[in-house]
Amino acid sequence: MADVTFTVDGKKLTAPAGTLLIEACRKAGIEIPAFCYYPGLSLQAACRMCVVRQEKVPKLQTACTTTVAEGQVFVTESPEIAQARKATLQLLLGNHPLDCPVCDAGGECELQDMTFKYGAGESLYAEAKQHRDEQQWSPAVFFDRPRCILCYRCVRMCGEGMDVWALGVQNRGVSSVIAPNGEDHLDCEECGMCIDVCPVGALTSGSYRYKTRPWEMNHVSTICTHCGDGCKVTLGVRQSHEGTDLVRGDNRDKSGINGDFLCAKGRFGFDFVNSEERLARPLVRNASGRLEPTTWENALRVAAAKLKEVRDSRGGDSIAVLGSNRTTNEENYLLQKLARTVLRTNNIDHVRTADYATFARSLAGQEHKAASLRDAGNAPAILLVGGNPTEEHPLLAWQLRSNVRLNKARLYVVNHRTIKLERQAKAVQGVPPNGYRDLTALLDRNEGDLAKAVMAEESLLLIFGQEYRGEQMEALVSWGLKRGNVRFAYLGDHSNSRGAADMGVLPDLLPGYVSVNAPGAFAEEYAGMPAAPGKTAPEFLEMAQSGQLGALVVVGENPAQRLGWAPDALRKTFLVVQDLFLTETALQADVVFPAASLYEKTGTITNTFGDVQLAKKAADRPGVRPDFEILVRLADAMGADVKALVPFGKRGMRADFGQSRGAQSGEADRHAVWLASHGLEPKLSPFDPLAVLDEIERLVPAYKLDRLNLFAGNDVPTEPAFVPVSALTQPRADLVNPAHDGLFTSGTLGRYSAYLREIEEHQAHQLAETAAD
Amino acid sequence: MPRLVSHPDEVKIVTRRFGQGAANIEKYLELGGYEAAKKCLTQGPDWIINEMKASNLRGRGGAGFPTGLKWSFVPKQSAKPKYVLVNGDESEPGTCKDHLIFLHDPHAVIEGTIIAGLAIGAKMGFIYLRGEYRYLLEIMEKAVADAYSKGFLGKGIFGSDTEFEVVTQTGAGAYEVGEESALMESLEGKRGVPRIKPPFPAVVGLYGGPTVINNAETIATVPHVIAMGGAAYAAVGSERNGGTRLFGLSGHVERPGVYELPMGYNLKKMIYEVGGGVRGGRKLKAVVPGGSSTPVLLPEEIENLGMDFDQVGKAGSMLGSGGVVVIDDQTCIVEFALRTISFYQHESCGWCIPCREGTDWLKKSLTRFHAGFGEAKDIDNIRYLAENMMGRTFCPLGDAAAMPTLGFVKKFRKEFEDHLNGKPCPFAKHVELAVV
Amino acid sequence: MTPRESETMSIFSPALAARFDALVEKYPVKRSALIPMMLYAQDEIGYLSDAVIAEIADRLGLTELDVRNVASYYSMLRFKPAGRFNIQVCTNISCMLRGAYDLFDRFQEELGVGHKGITPDGVFSLEEVECIGACCWAPAIQVNYDFHDELAADSVPGILQQYRERAAANGGR
Ligand SMILES: Cc1cc2nc3c(=O)[nH]c(=O)nc-3n(C[C@H](O)[C@H](O)[C@H](O)COP(=O)(O)O)c2cc1C
Ligand code: SF4
Ligand code: SF4
Ligand code: SF4
Ligand code: SF4
């Protein structure tokens, strides 16, 4: 809309006609108090805090519903307005417990802030306040009714935002109350979004409430370790006798790709970090066959000696390496480089949750065709084929819903099941489970409402799920490329499975999907790398069973569970495991290294859309080390040239990236932003993963990253077009093994989150109740 | 059965058919019914709206908005269907006039609805009665069914090719649903919480379509305006206040009842002559002129007061719904104020803070005050509360609660002061301790 | 939301179920039938039981939460049974001025129950209500949907007797 000029507090402002006054003011730095207004949710005009005076209008107007027009004149602060706001606060406080010092929201409460500003502290009333007991609605959500100011943010967030509609308003007048859908409990997605938007301490989270005070925490924003979407999550960290405690996950910093959003896993599922079952010391299998705690030196010596022996006596071919879907890009890169150059094997793989190799191959040479997750929030038309984002990609689902709701985007859903996002869809096309291959033909024939509408779209964001692999995916992408004006996104599970594939944790492909058969620059870089492609993960098992697998290194993966490897399958193999927990796989190991989680280290990770983000070290855990450091030490113990492995100290200054420091890397990060902007990144330590990021950027053209943006905490896209077309081999689509983790599961990691388990039990209980009805 | 009353000063236009069995469609036709609708069908929308404008008919729901002008706001072209919505929620204490209309002249409401539909180009009308009026709903349903079977409603009304449907229903107990936007919410099956304005109902109303909402009395008046001609109707009333109004006289009068008097009729006369004076020959203490939300008037303020929207407004109160509540000298004003605010506290929809919390604190303070536990500062506190609700709420209910309270405290401050220090009230009917 | 399986699943009488079927067709939007449906269901079942709420939600394609949100707004709707004859005494201003509190007190005395109380035999319940739109014929009450106006405390025994007889005629309850 055309811009209009209007006056606020004597200042001339300009904004598109029809902009809400409150938004126009915020943009100009004029803060108008608001309880019920929340950007992106429907308007309420209920709290009356945002009242302003508009020239020539008899009554005070609400800035949250007034739209700006040419020539209007407003006053937003005056004695009259201050009195109106004060009176409103006095009314609220009349029945509000004034125990801010013990309230869970103390220090982060909008009512407290407003009272401070307008001075309505004294109570006018002689009547006793009504007390009501706090209620627990679910593992995640507690409700303290007297604190509720009825701003309805929670109701709208749950309904309009989440499309769950689990909260309502009941009764009327002063008896009005927020009510959960199960009468006295909640049956919902447990996302905690309602808690997040609650301006006061009425809704509190089961995981955080009354644990600490906001000012006693440091707040570190990093990236969620669970699904493949990569939300930015702010972790509240408190010093403890053990180092640090992660006490809260939330979304204070709304600057990430997730904007307002976090799902249950990102918000509550960080507690595996504090699990009693965390490994704190390395373990080595002793003479009597039992795993026994030992020193790092000893464990490294045992592992290195044996690996070296196997390599030197039986050849690198008899060693295999299984990487992780959750470790950082730098770690994945280092792992495969170590495998190829130190262990001298191409037997490296990971449990592939999606066929990223084919995705890369299909888009090779096609610039600007890969979509970022941000595109899902603003593309005018989206075709979603397969997958179930609501369960498996909660952020993507949020983006799609918001895009439909706020921008009137058109969403088209093709699926073999009924998925919840159909509620936002403009058209839906069912297909048989094996019928995805016929989709392009159906579209071309303009058959049915969906096909007609999709074909009429000028541009399209095509998002597809793990149903697409190999040739079928290539056909879909080439259809899209032919059609023109289509961007693509591919969905895979876990926080860095895209990164694992991009970094070449694959037997036949090097970083950037360069074929082992035609290694190009890598031939020189990776001295000693075997020439032939290696074995795949399932083949590791065969090798082990036939006694050909001398040693196996498993980093952050649990094949015993995930791939169903029998407990004794690796009896004849020397097994080294790096993990947070003594998993089913670790139980079989000869050496176990206690590893740091993503929240305890720094590095980059790539979401399923190819957006790279910086994960920052938030916490410290005694005894554990980042996988990066473990790998470097292992190589060192094997006598490898660490400088060849990690290009550190080449043009460094004096610091590392906070990696080897305390948990509170906030300071180091600002420092790093400055250094990066001056081309002066410090890489003096071999444990600094950023040294490896240099090498990744140098050797993987898709990872030409805008560093300043990356270090400032933003998501930066990769460009799969830069994959060398000629070098590509036919990817093994048959090896894809999706995890299909849902809202409350997250592979092996999720099992160690007491919180997610509790939510799951609550959920199962709800189901049982409904079934019994 | 509500008693019908009569007085020589009455000008019977809307009540013309009362007590004559006009709920029966044949009787209604015999008394000239449905002629106005037929006339409108041939004259067309512009003519109807002009007649309505000429009539100076102002909304009988309370706000007194000129009806013809309201109708003219409805856009001629609309992508969404347009609707007529008849507000029979009648819940303002002191008001029971629509009750009689539904009871004695249901077809007048239907005919008025049809005419409003013709004026704005709507094909559907809704008649919404308050939930307590179940027996009146049954009368309305019967009337609607009869109109359908006569062909006055349905596909081609009165043999024309115009379609008009009427649906009747009731609420389920909620004063706030009388507010026009809350009424639309209720009719859409939702909580009776008002909508943000603008957009106004004439542009975006029921189901998102342009909607005219009028009080049942306003609508029942429409056929008479058409029959008499707008100018003739206007001439009956006072300046800018056309025609007659159904005044409900209640409280301490000798002859309470609903009287149809010309707009501008003197209030004192209304009480002393039409109503037969204060009951038992007592002295007049105060009058609530237009339903419980209108500020109370003192005897000296009604001497020369003509009952129309403008004159009562000038006197510092409002004509409102036309419910005149007469209060004698043996009434406790604190108790009256408490009973009034209790109502608004009970009926506040709770959406906005000043009304939800304000009515509750007013009720609590007045309850305690009335029970003899008031403190001197309470009087100013009550006033402060009411003043800070005025003009600050989401819909006019907040004002409706604050205005009368301010009136009582300002005009009867002495009586409030007399309640301090546990002094028993000589007039109190009902004393309850503050219950929390 | 799946379509309703069959009418035989309804907890309502066939006549009421049929009425509901017609009601949802009357409006441009199905949901508009919600408030009348709740009233009629309450008239038949006595109150909005969980089963009533579930069936209405199902018929209109709403969540039970949504139905409860709306139902709890309206003061005539209740979630607990009332007496067979629910006596609603208006004590609002016009009635108050003409003796409504005496009337209410007399009902309390005669019935031995207070506001929102139910007599042990379940025949009567008593409620103090807001204005019922009979102010000019004050004081007025409603017994279920029937109006009684221009009452005095002495009218109470007669009214109660009238309804007791009706209850007796209908089989004692
Ligand atoms: C709290 C509140 C309650 C109202 N109750 C009623 C009512 O019961 N009946 C009515 O006709 N108008 C009522 N109104 C007025 C309506 O909002 C609306 O102005 C009226 O129905 C318009 O009709 P009219 O122009 O014919 O008066 C109420 C307004 C408010 C603010
Ligand atoms: S936790 Fe999420 S889904 Fe559950 S009620 Fe809150 S917003 Fe709704
Ligand atoms: S619980 Fe919080 S968010 Fe919800 S209405 Fe109350 S104050 Fe607002
Ligand atoms: S699990 Fe996925 S959607 Fe949920 S917070 Fe983590 S990254 Fe975001
Ligand atoms: S003033 Fe506010 S709380 Fe009161 S009825 Fe209107 S919207 Fe509801």
Ligand code: FES
């Ligand atoms: S923010 Fe405007 S009324 Fe609440």
Ligand code: FES
């Ligand atoms: S005041 Fe009792 S019916 Fe109106």
